[in-house]
Amino acid sequence: MKNLLVVSCVSDDVKAPLSMYILKNFKDDVVAGVAKYASGIDADIMYLLPENEDVEGLNGEARHTNQVSPTLNNPYSVAQVLSGNWPRPMIQDDFVAVFEDKAVQVITPEAAYGIAKGFDEKFVAVNTQDKTEIKKVAVGTAVADICDTSAAKAVLLGGLKGKFVTGPQASExxxxxxxxxxxxxxFTSSDCIVxxxxxxxxxxxxxxxxxCVLCRESTSQFKQIITEMTTGKAKMTDLDMIKEMSEIISYGAYCPFGQGMTKPITSAMELFADEFEDHxxxxxxxxxxxxxxxxxxxIDPDECIGCGDxxxxxxxxxxxxxxxxxxxxDQDLCEQCGKCVSACDEGCIKTATKLPKLPKKKTKVGKW
Ligand code: SF4
Ligand code: SF4
Ligand code: SF4
Structure with missing residues (x-):
């Protein structure tokens, strides 16, 4: 069966938008690397580009997709997208993904650049709160020479599968x-890790x-629980639950994305336990x-008359x-709907972004 080498230029990782940058800015090197690799496996060449992106002078057919997925470095997922389906990976070693009677293999612009130019340079996206800058750096360059780690409270190494380290750890x-x-x-001292x-x-x-259920459900639950940590609804036991779930997901999720997506929260919880506890x-x-x-x-304990309305x-x-x-x-149950406010004729149901000191147990009116 003939091979099809697909250059996947679709990156899902909002923190590391490297593929199109490299293709656009180092096109000749990418094209040379793709040609070299394709000739080694006797493959036709196709470029899979995000919709609304076009690059002149590519050495293969260009196809576009509006799908964005971390699985688009997987041949089966790419074959699915080329066939008009949802991106879904298949990770068995002996599985051959087929599109138009050709066996699909996938390469990224990053890898193609390396094939053409050698692997002693790397591309790194450096993100601060207001901008993303992509840098080409020599292997062996200190992270501290690429960005200012000296004043950093935390550094996320990697994007959606990345790991938090402290500024001093990153500097080394x-x-x-x-x-x-x-x-x-x-992240600087003014950035909240939660x-x-x-x-x-x-x-x-x-x-x-x-x-897969494990990744699908966990990503949804993690999103909800971590959001609840910032709105006063989370419980300390949620931290243990995330930790336990993360262990299961790290070996039970189907593909590397699911297995790795637990790292940001587990590393953040480990390094910034106090910050999570504060929240x-x-x-x-x-x-x-x-x-x-x-x-x-x-409920203002100085004003409540205990009428029960x-x-x-x-x-x-x-x-x-x-x-x-x-x-x-009960803050764990309260959904902040505000319906109780109008029910209280005494006007003692109030709002605040930080709760004042309140009774923790049943207290008689007038005894507070
Ligand atoms: S781990 Fe997540 S991204 Fe990977 S196949 Fe399962 S649902 Fe898809
Ligand atoms: S009625 Fe009051 S206490 Fe009940 S959920 Fe709404 S805001 Fe919270
Ligand atoms: S309605 Fe107002 S005064 Fe009556 S119990 Fe509720 S909070 Fe207290």
Missing amino acids: LKIQAEEQFSSITV DACVQLYNDIYTASCGK IKRKTCKCGKCYKAAELYY CIDACPEDAIEGKDGFIHMI
Whole structure:
């Protein structure tokens, strides 16, 4: 069977948008590397480009896709997309992906560039909060020479499958020839790590192709739970649950994306345990990023007369109390709908981004 070498220029990793950059800026080298590799396996050449992207002078047919997936380095997933289907990988070693009677093999522009120019240079996307800059660096270059790690609170090495390290840990690292990480994201002291995880797991949830239950459900749950950490609804036991789930996912998910997507949260939880605890237990964000949108509802214990009128107004059964006792809102159950506010004639249900000191047990009115 004839081979088809597909140059996959579709990157799902918003943190490491290297493929199109390399194809556009080093086209001749990529084309030379692709030609060399294709002749070695006697393959026809095809370029798979994101929709609305065109590059002149390629040495093969160009096809476009509006699909964006971390599985588009997998031959079966690429064959599916070329056939008009959803991207779905197949990872058995002996599995041959076929498109138009040709056996599909996949190469990235990064790998093609390496074939043409050697592997003593690498491309790295350096992200700060306001920009992404792609740099070509020599293997052996210190990470500290590529970006400012000296003042970094944390550095994410790699994108959606990346690992958080501290600034000093990043400063000791060098770029290596073998696959290590293709992006570096620097976080300063004003960046909230929990909020950073919310953004990452929004992207990770979107990127999961949904083929396997473990990755599909976990990405959805992680996204929800980490978001809840920034709105006062998460519990400390959620951290243990994420840790336990991550262990299972890391060997049970079907493809490398699913297996690796747990690393950002597990490494962040390990390095920044205090920050997670602040968010969950104390419902505070020292960086001032979280809880802004989350107005937390509470009952002012100095004003509540214990009439109980608010209880029936709450669709979540989040209000506890009995006649003559100060009523309390269970923050784990409260959905911030605000329906209780109008039920209280005393005007003692209030909102705040940070909860004041409140009773933890049933307290008689007037005894607070
Ligand atoms: S691990 Fe995730 S990305 Fe990979 S096949 Fe399963 S659902 Fe798709
Ligand atoms: S804000 Fe809504 S969910 Fe929360 S206590 Fe009031 S009624 Fe219940
Ligand atoms: S309605 Fe107002 S005063 Fe009555 S129990 Fe609820 S919070 Fe307290």
